Amino acid sequence: MSVTEFFRFPRVCRRMYAGPLGPYVDAFSEQLAQLGYARRTIRAKIRVVAKFSRWLGRRGFGAADVDLARRQGFLTHRKRAGGWTSDDAAALQGIQTLLCEQGVTPVLETSATLGACEAVAQDFHTYLLAKRGLATVTARNYRRIATCFLQACFGDGPVQTEALSSADVVGFVQRHAHGHGSAWAQLMVTALRALLRYLHHHGRTPTDLAACVPTVATWSLARLPRFLSAAQTQQVLDHCDRQRATGRRDYAMLLLCARLGLRAGEVAALHLGDIDWAAGCLTIRGKGGHWTHMPLPQEVGEAIADYLVQGRPICRDRHVFVRKHAPHSGFSSSSSVSAIATRALARAGIASPRPGAHLFRHTLATELLRQGASLAEIGQVLRHRHADTTRIYAKVDLPALRQLAPPWPGGAQ
DSSP: OOGGGTOOSHHHHHHHHOSTTGGGHHHHHHHHHHTTOOHHHHHHHHHHHHHHHHHHHHTTOOGGGOSHHHHHHHHHHHHHHTOOOTTHHHHHHHHHHHHHHTTSSOOSOOGGGSOHHHHHHHHHHHHIIIIIOOOHHHHHHHHHHHHHHHHHHHTTSOOOGGGOOHHHHHHHHHHHSTTSOHHHHHHHHHHHHHHHHHHHHTTSSSSOGGGGSOOOOOOTTOSOOOOOOHHHHHHHHHTSOTTSHHHHHHHHHHHHHHHHOOOHHHHHTOBGGGEETTTTEEEEEOGGGOEEEEEOOHHHHHHHHHHHHHTSOOOSOOBSSBOSSSSOOBOSSHHHHHHHHHHHHHHTTOOOSSOSTHHHHHHHHHHHHHTTOOHHHHHHHHTOSSHHHHGGGGGGOHHHHHHHSOOOTTSOO
8 A cells, every 4th residue: 555545745755755764654554554544543653654764864774773762762852843742652663563574673672672670571471471381461460560579679770689588579468469359469479479480490599489478368269259130231231332333342242241151351362263153153262271162142143243244343353352443453451351341331330349241250150050050060151170160159049058057046037
């Protein structure tokens, strides 16, 4: 796609091609169009890249010299000149990403361009993915906690991991464990143990400090599962505006959670090739890299088909559910799906102490129990790997629990 499709006058087009980035402007404009950006947005991004290209040319730099330092230097120049906008940085990152894909420049993010703490956390993240085989979302969470821990210990100074002590580890846990739920606290201490083992294994700490990480006190099956009634679930679904593309998408996503009990991450990871329309089944990418085939109910299939035909933007991304605004790509994490579920609950006027997509999974399990399904059958539907995970739903089976309760002394109260 040529720049001439976005600019009418030849003189303006020549300016867009000036500088060392000129040979890549057409490919950049085509990439933006494929990502679904509006024509006005593409024109604005091309103008920023063209100005960056001329700025590089005046200073004797070529396309291979584009890096974080050059981008920041140009943005500083733009701010001083008074022409800076908040979208400039995204345009420059986009052209560098294109240059990386074409082999003109090195990878976009390297440890050299990060701070000292971020560099160690990045190496740890790479180790988790390459050597430990952790899921992407788990490695990302561990990296975030590792960065927080290292910054708490070393700040903006040099990272001297050999100086870490048990007092640093215990103090960090004591300061950060409060104010969060037990699940987050458990994730934090697990990530810290993994980080400290990694540092010791690679010779960055003289002793293994993983044993110094305190244990978070938790009790199995201590909580009651939060759930909605059947009427409340239908109320949430009815408040999705299915006359709009976003409403069709949200309705289909919520149905997958409510009717099949999918996790938010599983909904986000669903690809077009995972749907077998002829056989009426789905292939689900579950936790721990497990794949499962599930039946596709007619109601859910019709909702997905309605979104694909009338609501989904045309794009190259193979995810079933994509963002409404450009770039049209799949959701990067489960938090986006949970946020959609939380907004749907708010639209329906339903308050929940723990809103999110997982609420619909609990609701499905509770409804199945009420209809007479056994805990083993519920575990199969929810794809639990261990029977103990499903036992929590026995606490909401009130008729069965009443039979186990001893008689109250002196009669019923």
